[in-house]
Amino acid sequence: MFKKDLKKRLFPFAVVSSIAVGGLIGALSTPTVEAQNNHRKVKNVIFMIPDGFSASYATNYRWYKGRESLLDSILVGMHRTYSANKEVTDSAAAGTAMATGVKTNNGMISTSPEGKELKTILEAAEEEGKASGLVATLTITHATPAAFASHVAARANETDIAPQLLKNGVDVILGGGKKYFPDSLLNKAKGKGYQYVSDREQLAAAKKTDKLIGLFAEKGLAPELDRDTTNQPSLAEMSEKALEVLNKDKDGFFLMIEGSQIDRAGHAHDAAWAMKDTEAFEAALAKVLEFAKKDKNTLVVVAGDHDTGGMSVGGYGKYDANVELLRNVAATGNFMAGKLNAGRSNVKEVVKQYANIDLTDEEAKRIKAVKKPDIAINEVISERALVGWTTSQHTGTDVPLYAFGPCSNLFSGLHNNTDLPQLMAQAMKIHFSPSK
Template identity: 40%
Template sequence: MAATQKMKIFKLCMLAGVALISSVGAAAQAVTPVQTILGDAPSIPKNIVIMIGDGMGPAYTSAYRYYKDNPDTQEIEQTVFDRLLVGTSSTYPARVSGYVTDSAASATALATGTKTYNGAISVDTNKQPIPTIMEKAKALGLSTGVAVTSQINHATPAAFLSHNESRSNYDELAQSYLKTDADVMLGGGQKYFPVGLIEKFEAKGYQYLSDFNLLDSVKQGKVIGLFADVQLPWAIDDSDSNKLSKMTTKALELLSQNNNGFVLLVEGSLIDWAGHNNDIVAAMGEMEEFANAIEVVEQYIRKNNDTLMVVTADHNTGGLSIGANGEYSWDTAIIRGVQASPDFIANDALADGDWLARVTLNLGFEPNEDEISQLSRARMQGKEVMITSIKQLIDSRSNTGWTTGGHTGVDVQVFATGPAASLFAGYQDNTDIATKLISLLPKVKSQPNK
């Protein structure tokens, strides 16, 4: 056979192979497993819910699976993250900031589709404002809202609602929220919203809440709820530990009253804060509540199949390692047995009385003699040293590892369900997520809500 004929046959085989792979890939992406429960859903969503697990790198969702596993069964049960996984996302910022992003640059990418420098709140590298998905949605007649466990003017919600050259300008960001016309703003941050500013919100028709117990009383209209001085309590320490779930439920209830649709941001903010602290106990508590909030939205979508939910992380925090020290083990029973955050345990240990008995009760296991000596020395050096000692003890017993107190540059996961969920399958950049979400907004302004 001539060489030219062989080459032609080779090329035809290659083309056929590519066509087969493409068709299989298209078929695989046509319907995600979760979409099958939605019935005859529209192809374009009316409502969009964006959920961000701040700092929730891939190790966090794996750790949460094992944390929730029932040790009495052979099967390792799936979590909501396993059920909704569709793809991955890169998170790097603009070149000027290298490969490892902060929350501001990543949230800007997710809100606008544009890369920027670390610290920027929806401004480009020249510090010029970039329109956000919330602003575009509001201009098209949709309602908008945020529900977060940090202060509402923290980096992630701020990048969706406002613009500033620095995430650290908390007071300026709080003032700027008057201009956003967002319908629902729930979280912490009383420190940044003085009485005079709250009065201006009320003059614009907002209901102001500082008592979480009054959230149920709000039935319609705009609301700003600030339920802590800065961040909300750690979920593991909170007697009302489902605050994010309840804020999400209320936000969906209020925003869905707009017949034109809505865009809602929900952030599990304190996953990141636990990661910065290298605190596996607080991290799993925050993951639990974020998972609960995702399931709230998932249930909403089952009843409202015109709603898209996209869940991701802005970056990875802490370099969490499931297993450490050369040992092939990770003891979730130790972590599940801890009854409070290391912060709470340390505070309690500094009080008068039998501190060791209280520490033992909160830890859920009895420290050995060497561990007691370490804790005793730490207690004499104050709260921060005591917190560190307790975290190190839990890490040692559970074989949990950390590589940093900051962020890392690994890709994060993407989860989705609802109309157009298949758009988010496979690898993408965080700017691609924003571009796709913005493309799903209405093309023309809707008539006023009735």
Template identity: 60%
Template sequence: MLKKVAAALLGTSLLFGGITMTNSKETDAKVNYDLKGKVKNIIFMVPDGFSASYATNYRWYKGQEAAWDSMLVGMMRTYSANSEVTDSAAAGTAMATGYKTNNGVISMTPDGKSLKTLLEGAQEVGKATGLVATSTITHATPAVFSSHVASRASEADIAIQMLDHNVDVMLGGGKNNFITKAQGGKQETRDLLAEAKRAGYTIAEDANSLKEAKGEKVLGLFAPEGMAPELDRDETGQPSLADMTKTALNKLKKDKDGFFLMVEGSQIDWAGHAHDAAWAMKDAEAFEQAVKEVIRFAEKDGQTVVVVAGDHDTGGMSVGGYGQYDAKLEVLRNVTATGDFMVKQFNLDKTNIKEIVKTYTQIDLSDQEVEKIKAAGSKASIVLNEIISEKALVGWTSTQHTGVDVPLYAFGPKSDLFRGLKENIELPIIMGRLIGVNLR
């Protein structure tokens, strides 16, 4: 039924399995907005693909509480306008605009109307803005805050809109999308990097140039496509997510009117798609380091609201499994490369599989496991990842997203407004009103 009445989400309620799914207008009415007090800055942190299972496994992996555990205020529903299971475009649109849309759509309604975003609203009230991600900066989650396209695949057009929106700080991968491209499918081309320089952006291409970046506007493009996974980042000159977050904070805090910043830990999701539990945990660790940078800033500032929420679950990760009442996340602490990286080290006849896996995981594969990897062909990395996951007793149910509710965390003044079981469309409405922005 949900798929048949997607467009009605903008104007009426949805009946879904006997439960009334709230729409945007009802969300406005039911939230008690206590706006007494001062909020200057909003920092929205999105660990893409992160659910309660990731949070629990990460706690065991780390061996102690995570930085966000004390910030837990509730849970969040994630479904899109046309599916019980959302993609990042529809989930991001909901969290950027306060409206549900169809999977694949970037900050537009299902019938093609552009939706005002929280970032655009922040600009209207004079605030500086920033976007940070470890995917391409034109990927779905950062894209929803500063562009409006019918398909998330239109990353070249998204890059154009991001520059046209004059976002002050943009840091991530995706340099290829800013090199001379055809605009809107036409023959006309635009050199977006040259345009960015003329618009006053400092261009950063690695960790060193990011540290040295002068001026208040920075465009950091640290990889042709997505950035390296945290497990493999030492092989590159790329900055960490915490490095990028710290730079963004240092630039944006100079605006006397405050700022809006979105930080995405993009590759937790990519790890879930690949069933790479070690990659997921290491990128969760990298995301936690960025959260710590933000909390240090917010504690000192006293006028900053921090909201942390994954956009959906990826992979259907379990805590324990395989018929055992146990979890062995310590196995993943010894893994020093992604499955993708390890498979690329296999020789042509695949006679070195045991040696490579032992080097990067300290795991001794059985002959049967080696043969299983050999027989997997193009799916060798996911088979390897599942073997490692099984040894850590981390299960998977899908290579795609799932529709489970996700944890919601908040810190700072008015963080109590985020308590309870929220619709994802509620978050931008609340954050917007705290800084004087009405997305309606």
């Protein structure tokens, strides 16, 4: 019965507040200003999605950081993530719900279970004359960004998604996925006025343009832990450039920014990767909140699309957590596994060098014996940090919802993920009517 009942059920509760970080939200601290902001028409919407992020990630990140995060200061509610055909969603169905206001089946991109194309909030904003942008740290054709500006029956069709992003006129496209943009497609984009950049320096130098494509890796970008081995921009740098370009449009803009790597870390049980990419996401959020505070007509909404990995805070039979250990980890488990020799006889040396951990003989034996040494390394580190995992896939738990700026009050309480684009449209006062 529950899955058939897709009607919105809201259970308002007191908004959790905390100390503002870095003074970024001090300007909105009084009830009078809050009331004024919550009735103002929103010009710009920035929707930030930390893929795979849940309350457990938020709590562990607070311990990892050693103080409250920017996210803590703008918490307003929670949202439910189930898809049309499963209690546990994938990123395609979750992205579709958050982009179109309609539940679909796992694997489908902004297409209803019956195969009908669904209008997205980005497309609705464009119809009102607003600029649009997509930023991600995996391929820009991956499930979440794809759901905002393309329509395919199967998320794996990334080759079909790439030209749709250009056809739909997305003004800023930044992320990975060069393999899905052949020269013929990029030349067509340049003919439409897009400037193309492919590394960090070129991105920083891109100034006089209102249409920008940046593709910084053949596939996904590197995890934040490993980014220093590349010439790729950070999520904060891509977000800042996207804001610079989109803000030129006098009618405003809609921008989706995804911290894609948090999800990848959860699948790999790599707690250090998860925390470091959450830190990178927070750095991007700081740029966004700085912009929104100055602009005063920008609504910022932050929501993970689902939980990944079933992370716990504490575990392994102990009433304790040791998350601060993760601050000393300097590489992902995948990177460390790539440094192992053929017989893995150097496993203790590698883990000591990159994780500052002295493996026991038993731990070293575990890593040597398994098919996937990267996962084994990650799980040993997680055990040391007392960060538990229940699955290598997603879970169906509710996910925190954050908002800042005018109309942020609309997001208070328990929502369904399908409510989010409708509330954004309401804030912008644009026509958007989700339908199957």
